[in-house]
Amino acid sequence: MxxxxxxxxxxxxxxxxxxxxxxxxxxxxxxxxxxxxxxxxxxxxxxxxxxxxxxxxxxxxxxxxxxxxxxxxxxxxxxxxxxxxxxxxxxxxxxxxxxxxxxxxxxxxxxxxxxxxxxxxxxxxxxxxxxLQDRLDERFSARNFVFASPPMEEVARLILKAARSEATVLVSGETGTGKDIVARAIHQSSPRKKGPYVALNIPSLPATLIEAELFGAEKGAFTGAHERKIGKFEAAAGGTVFLDEIGDLVPEAQVKLLRFLQDREFYRLGSSQPLKADVRVIAATNQDLDALMKEGKFRADLFYRLNVIPIAVPPLRKRREDIPLLVDFFIKKYGEREGKKIQGITREALNALVAHAFPGNVRELENLIERAVVFVERDIIGISDVPLVLRETAEADTGPAGDSLLDKVRRLETQEIRQALRESGGVKSRAAKALGITERMLAYKMKTYGLTA
CATH class of the missing domain: 3.40.50.2300 (Response regulator)
Incomplete structure (x- = not known):
């Protein structure tokens, strides 16, 4: 080599x-x-x-x-x-x-x-x-591969591995982290990219209709079924089915999904004729499926069928290095849409964003920048253009005056590493997993910041 x-x-x-x-x-x-x-x-x-x-x-x-x-x-x-x-x-x-x-x-x-x-x-x-990006359309690739952090590098690496496989994938992460984007990236970079990509948000449907949406239904199978309905698995033949928020799937549908994953065979509601579908299944969840299994709300055998390739998308607070890049991207995106030539963002405003916890993750950051671009009357976004709660957070931050963005990122990162080490009892492998980074990267950062377990 x-x-x-x-x-x-x-x-x-x-x-x-x-x-x-x-x-x-x-x-x-x-x-x-x-x-x-x-x-x-x-x-x-x-x-x-x-x-x-x-x-x-x-x-x-x-x-x-x-x-x-x-x-x-x-x-x-x-x-x-x-x-x-x-x-x-x-x-x-x-x-x-x-x-x-x-x-x-x-x-x-x-x-x-x-x-x-x-x-x-x-x-x-x-x-x-x-x-990978060569295989994706321009809008999709630009939106989703804006990062500089090691945790997102690992996500990109896993996307590439998953794209080369036919195994089921389970994407986990908080709301707003971009789990749907990961799923589409896998599909668009796989041999199935020319086939359909069919997504189903499970919580958006009544429990009584989930099975019909997944597997289809014959005419008269239930009240209101006036004609045959084609389910998601049939509709996605040759492509990918994305099941969003799989933790909300009702027990009856869990059994049928498990059977499909095992045998690649299913039945429309109201039919005894078995059908097959050549589809790749990707599921996502923002819930703790381990806890749901212990409570008897999610089948362990289904979990193991889904969790062949696990991909954990880190929350934005675990990859603060990406915030400046995402901010620049969203300013450009919404500046073009609004017909505004915005040059960038002040250091004070960017520091406030970096210090924010972002419970809504990338979706929240995008919303903040979109609003700022819409309302700003200058060619640069300043501290007065970000929400008051972010300004208060920045003012409450006890960092030294004149901190650079990099200083702030490092201070916050040091705090999170110390907390992860405390919560893991000093076990580096567990701390690294909680931080969404490799053990090697944790060791490097600990050495850089002078930290000990």
Missing amino acids: NEPLILVVEDDPVQRKLIRENLEARGFPVIEAGSRKEALEAVLRNPVDVAVVDYRLADEETGVDVIRDMLAANPLVTPIMVTAYGNIERAVEAVRAGAYDYVVKPLDFEKFLLILDRAVERQKLKKEISF
């Missing part, structure tokens, strides 16, 4: 040589650039995987400009920013421009290599996600 190609962008030849030699000593192929122009030429001519970019270059050029150039030329490049100690605002600027992470001078090469390894993994995933 070929090692990833690293581009080092640094105008100081001594520093550039030092970084190159350290990388080459560890087996990485390296190319160099001493200016913005050389960096762009290198990206255009070479299959660069990761770029290590110094913030300050000659002739008042900055690494942020370089990052924007290279991502415009090749969006699959994964940049890492190098900045002088204390210039965290520059790091935030770089992250907003598309940098994966940053390191400070003087370089701690052990820490730098950890970040580089993660960047390489991220770059591999970006290639896979690019392949």
Whole structure:
């Protein structure tokens, strides 16, 4: 397997040589650039995987400009920013421009290599996600793959794995996290993408009609059945059925769904003729199915049939790094719809959003930005344009004055890691699961923030 190609962008030849030699000593192929122009030429001519970019270059050029150039030329490049100690605002600027992470001078090469390894993994995933997005329509892919956080990287990885399989999938997560979007992504990137995608929101229907909706009904099967009804499984033949909020499925329908998953056979209501349907089943829930099973409200055998590929979509508060990207996306989306040229959002307003718990998750954030765009009368969204409750939360935040966005994210992340470790009794595997990140990522963050179990 070929090692990833690293581009080092640094105008100081001594520093550039030092970084190159350290990388080459560890087996990485390296190319160099001493200016913005050389960096762009290198990206255009070479299959660069990761770029290590110094913030300050000659002739008042900055690494942020370089990052924007290279991502415009090749969006699959994964940049890492190098900045002088204390210039965290520059790091935030770089992250907003598309940098994966940053390191400070003087370089701690052990820490730098950890970040580089993660960047390489991220770059591999970006290639896979690019392949996935090529299979999705423009609106769908843009809406759903706006993220920079490790928890959502894991969700994207699982989507890709699920798309290559015919196994049933169980998507779990709080309301507003985008479970339906995950389901559609799996369908749209699978061999079934040309077949129907049929969704059923179980709580939206009376319990007496669920079976007819799922399996269909013959004429006269129940009061009001004046003609034969085709169910979701028949309608989705060759495609995918998405069963939203599966935890609300009544016991009688649970039995029939289990039988279908086991035998791929079902009966319309009022008929004794068995029917088959070639469909892929994806279910979603915002409930704790383990608790429902213990209460006897959800069948354990059905759970195991559904939970072949589990995908847990993290709440927005567990992936605060995604908030700036989502905010930028929604500002652009609704700015275009309203015919407004909004330049962005102030740091104060963005800090208030990052500090908010978002019980309604991405759906709530989208609603907040939509309202702000509709009512703002300037070309930038400020703190007065976000709801009062968010402003009060931001004012109550005890962080140091002048905190950068990145400082705020780190402080909140540190608090959540400490809480997860306390609640897990110091067991890192359980804490990582509660946080929606890998154990390796938890260990890295604990080292970065100086935390112990």
